[in-house]
Amino acid sequence: MTNNVGNTTQRQFDDLVDRARDMVQTMTSLQFAIGDMALEIQPIRHTHTGRDDGIYAALRMFADEIGEVFDTVLTWRRVADAWPVDQRRADASYTIHRVMASHPDRFTLIRQPPQDRRGRWHWTEAAAAKAIGRVSTVSADTQIRKIREMASDDAVASTMAAEFLSRPNIAGRVMADPNTRRRLYQAQRDHDQQVQQAARERTPAIKHVEHSIHFLDLMSAGHTFVTGIKRLMPQIQADPLARGEREVIGHVLDQAQAAIDFCRSVIDTGDLTMDEQLAKLLNEEEP
Incomplete structure (x- = not known):
């Protein structure tokens, strides 16, 4: 009895797999080629901060011109940077290279594929992910460096920050740091000032109203201070x-x-x- 795989026989299925692998190899070459082009337009600069301080305007234009998603082009660029030409494996798909891209021992690891059902040695995405977890756990520093690389674009960073701060545990830990809390308060004040300035420009009368309010507030603060001092000093004199x-x-x-x-x-x-x-x-x- 012939064993079927889906609507095909086992032999037909294996033939399709062989043809598809050739296509995947071609796709892998093309993805790396575009990643290399993106690197040529804007190399990744690995600084002491761990960030990619690249300027993304040119890469956005490049993505638009070729009709691709900007984040996809960034991924191709990152993976191309992680895999020098002489370390890329023709027998491993682009996906395998992407999965292993951040692993410190990726050049050695990719040369050790597992054996499949047909006795051939090659990687699957699941096997690659498992191998990364089995060989070593990516350090916190590596994860932080990767996040910084992804968030070097201000628009991406602000979206990620908003998402992180929506998680109560993370927001609590962030606000527990006095320096971070002070920066957030300063950002809030700056934002409020920008909003107020925009309102003033739209409605000039607001400026005159605010002037009067500021004058009264200053007068009130001064009177409160003087009155408080006059009231307290006799008590302090009586009880030093x-x-x-x-x-x-x-x-x-x-x-x-x-x-x-x-x-x-x-x-x-x-x-x-x-x-x-x-x-x-x-x-x-x-x-």
Whole structure:
């Protein structure tokens, strides 16, 4: 009885496999060729930061001109960079090269394909993925380097950042870092200022309203400070502060004096520039 595979006999199936392999080999050559062209247009620059600091405008134009998806061209370029011409294997498909592209021992590993049902030695995608996991686990540094390479384009990076921060555990760990938290707060302030500036340009009357509000806010802040000091000083005189408390308050008063001097300077000159020491003093209590 003849064993069928789908609608074909076993022999027909094997013949189709042989023909398809020849086609896959041709496709592999073409994908590597386009990847090499993309590398020629914009080589991958491996810097000390682990990023590919390439400029993607030319690659986007290249992808558009050949009618391919930009991310696909980036993948072909990355894989071509990972596999120098003399290390590419004609008996392994492009997919196998892509799967192994980030593996540190890929040049040795790809020369050791498993045996298939017909007794021939060749790679499958599943076998390649399994081999990578079996030989060694990709280090955290390698994974981070790969993510940085993928996110070197600002549009890609912003999309990835938004997706990562949508995961509560990651968002929590990010916000636990004071430096990162400060940068995020600064980005939020910058964004708010941009939105406000755009609104002012669309509606000039907003600027006049904001001017009045800022004046009143400044007056209120000054009156609150003066009133609070006048109210508290008699109480402090009656119940003097300990030495440690005096040192803490002394530092806060230094900040207050610096803020007052800075405020006078801005009002008199309109210049918001402050020296490094003053900026450090005023920013100590930032989130």
